[in-house]
Amino acid sequence: MLLRPPAKLNRFLHIVGRRADGYHLLQTAFELIDWTDELVIENRADGVIERRGGAIGVEPESDLVVRAARLLQPLAAEGAGCTLTLTKHIPTGAGLGGGSADAAAVLLGLNRLWRLRLDVEELLRLGLQLGADVPVFIGQRPAFAEGIGEILRPLPFAARSYAVIHPGVALATGPMFGDPLLRRDCAPIGVADYLSGVPLSNVFEPVALMRSTEIAAAAAWLRARLGHAQLTGSGSAVFAQAPDIEAAHAALVGVPEHWSCRAARSITNWFDNDQGGA
Structure with missing residues (x-):
């Protein structure tokens, strides 16, 4: 399975307060754009999750793509594994959300490859465990976000x-x-x-x-x-x-x-x- 996880832009970004646990409360509008990474997901039956490629200096077990796969693995059939070959094009540390997009791609891709039949709401819940930006990539469309970024309201798509x-x-x-x-x-x-x-x-x-x-x-x-x-x-x-x-x-x-x-x-x-x- 070949996927092209996209970058995101924040068309605005406001901080409107802070939660008791210290997290900032945000408002933003997400737009997805066609600056993409490339992710190939291959099924395997030996229970191994292997990452190839990826961002320089990121250890496999710390990589969001591996963490996303491990999040789904307990829900899959015995022996379910995968090889994740990630080619990075979206710059890291740029505010473009590349790592979150890659994680969302793994959740969406393995949900299909492993026939987990998780609905979008369940995938959104799992994605939030990996990062506040992951859900918008699972939603696949522009969105108005609140909270720490996890409360999403769909926005009309506009070709820009x-x-x-x-x-x-x-x-x-x-x-x-x-x-x-x-x-x-x-x-x-x-x-x-x-x-x-x-x-x-x-x-x-x-x-x-x-x-x-x-x-x-x-x-x-x-x-x-x-x-x-x-x-x-x-x-x-x-x-x-x-x-x-x-x-x-x-x-x-x-x-x-x-x-x-x-x-x-x-x-x-x-x-x-x-x-x-x-």
């Missing part, structure tokens, strides 16, 4: 084009959440507010721009060509919506060689499409 730049640096999520300059008191909004097009922002963006001159340079690059730029997640990737995919490509001509970039389109139903609608 984006220029996306990863400026060759990574930002650790923990220090970003702990930064004293981070705004944590945004007024909550509703889905209707988001859909109305009211101006929204990413609260991590001022912090990221202060922490990294490379992120600031990438944002300036997009602003000079498309008139605006925005951080996704807690960084370090930045993006700008373009009028069409040709304009997105044009905005990325001549970027510095140490930046990764992609002219990307919004997508939906990525797993179903990879499986031919099955």
